[in-house]
Amino acid sequence: MSKAQFPSIRMRRLRQTDWVRRMVAEAHLSVDDFIWPIFIRDGKNEREAISAMPGVHRLSIDLAVEAAKKAADLGIPCMALFPNTAPDKRTADGNEACNPENLVCLATDAIKSAVPNIGILCDVALDPYTDHGHDGLLEGETILNDETLEILAQQALNQVAAGCDIIAPSDMMDGRIGVIRDALEFAGHADTLIMAYAAKYASAFYGPFREAVGSGNRLKGDKRTYQMNPANSDEAMREIELDIAEGADMVMVKPGMPYLDIVQRVKDNFHIPTFAYQVSGEYSMLANAAEQGLMDRQSSIFESLLAFKRAGADGILTYFALEAAEILNS
Template sequence: MDIQFTRHRRLRSSANLRAMLRETHLRAEDFIYPLFVVEGENQKNEVPSMPGVYHFSLDLLNDEVREVQSLGIKSIILFGVPEAHQKDECGTQAFHDHGIVQRATRQVKEAFPELLVVADTCLCEYTDHGHCGIVENGEIVNDSSLELLARTAVSQAKAGADIIAPSNMMDGFVAAIRKGLDEAGYSHIPIMSYAVKYASAFYGPFRDAAQSTPQFGDRKTYQMDPANREEALREAHSDVEEGADFLIVKPALSYLDIIRDVKNNFSLPIVAYNVSGEYSMVKAAAQNGWIDEKATVMEMLTGMKRAGADIIITYFAKDVARWLKEAE
């Protein structure tokens, strides 16, 4: 053949050559592993809609954290699940010094001082109505909620949390929390803001795990419309101006374009939240033999890194850390 063309396949001809030229890499230290802590004793109960994800009581929590750390994962994010009778209209257990997340944080930091503990800062798990703010006359009230969110953040920092991660999507939440932390003497504690959080259908299994399904209405008046792209940049810009140190995009898989937009426009570390629905879909398909779980998960998470994520919050963290060790 007397034709000219470029031979791209030369650089794909062997596994070692492909590895040498790989542009995007996953590492165990890229991951934050979510953990759900509950009241009681001897509780390790699998979340029905999330195979391999469990509720842990405090007496069993350290064993799980020890395994996480042994895999090279450097950070966890704690979600608290109080008992039903502990919930009230303003989510008191969220900011109580002896709340479940505060106790778990103190315990983990005492046993594993080098592990980074991220505290999810929201009210929805702790309110009897399941919303992320105060409700008055059927409306989620913004400004009254900010004070309680700031109190929650301060109580979590006091308990030893290394990073505060507010997920409520109230206007001004980063500014209120930053002010609260600074005035309480925690100016050194960073805020990992859920800056771009969509009102997504992919949260269903999490609400099962966190027992935080709204008792009325939905969260569309404070979480973002999935159809909107430019709004994400406005939300992220506000959080940067208010003092955020990290920017989370949630969910991840259907919002890779948003991750790239946020990465291109802001110099802060970008966090992708690989959410519960994304996890459960893969687990269900793998259990049915429809997909190769390992290959699918590695491709998904690599796509999130390639899109611009510096960090990934994922329920797959332990699985991927094991696979990476096996590949060494």
């Protein structure tokens, strides 16, 4: 490395104009980087505000189709669908997950029929469908791992039959990627993608999401026996290595911003398509701060999204996707 010092070296030379800053930028953000998560509710022409997430709504399926058309027009490659399941359809075993006419399946079919050129990602986990709010089957206070795997595989096949392109298991049961991959292969869905929530931490940043899908006030206990300890980094590498070996095509780190070190380690170690989820708590902090005039909304959005790219993420699940895409396109 050169030992030249100031004034021979002036770092500000590369910052002095907009065109120079753009020319030497190390990380770049494009619409192609976004997956847009949306929430589905029942009814028709229904748009229900989510109080914990300013600007985000639960949409009935007809409005979700219109949202998908807008996303596709902006160039967003993929949407992620999450249901707010009615209380009378929530059971201890979460069997509604396997109903071919559940909200996610109906929304997937409707969107793919109207907007075939947009990808659909579906979450595989039982928490939107259980009356206890956990991602797996519950016995006493124990989440049953092996017994949950069969219903997760059935849920995945149900979603693929509806037109889902990317199966995204978020449940954090051991072995679920292998079981789902085997089920997909056996059913003739060899080309279906799996994006594993490979490093999903037991995080306080999920609170607004749980309100959005209606599972928060139902949750009995917590999820620390199956979601990862926020103190651990090496463990995440083991989780990801296992998921890749079991058949994951892509991996995800969740949450995003507090775990940028994990994103970087994943990309450096495994060289696999790596995604980060800018989760509901991250969204709500930025949106609320902007509403109160504490931060500039557009600048803070783009700074946060660029942070994921700088860390090595190939893509970002973000509730800001539509807004950011509109700005980038303009």
